[in-house]
Amino acid sequence: MTSELMSLTWVTTLTAVMWMPYILNMIAVRGLVNAVGYPDDPEPLSPWAAKMQAAHSNAIENLVVFAALVLIADAADISNATTVLACQIYFWARLVHLLSYTFAIPWVRTVSFVAGFACQAVLILQLV
Incomplete structure (x- = not known):
């Protein structure tokens, strides 16, 4: 397995487990029955969990691009x-990005997102 594929494996694994903390929070906040059901007026997640859920969605969106480029x-x-380092x-x-989004750390979230995008751009430049 190449280094790039190993990195893809780690990125995919990270993305695959991101849901666990915010789902546990959902169970804690709403109770198991409402967490697995469709309540009419669900209790909101804790602020950190809502942010983590948003970070997870962002990670999924970016995983599609990253995985395609690596493959x-x-x-x-x-x-x-260059491709290995990217x-x-x-x-x-x-x-x-996950941690800074979840814990609302200003600037770090944006810089880490841009760094990830730059890595995708570097991979594109290596392909063309």
């Missing part, structure tokens, strides 16, 4: 120090 690079047999930085940028 295209792999299929085209494009792997070099993929590794992307993972850490997404982790920082």
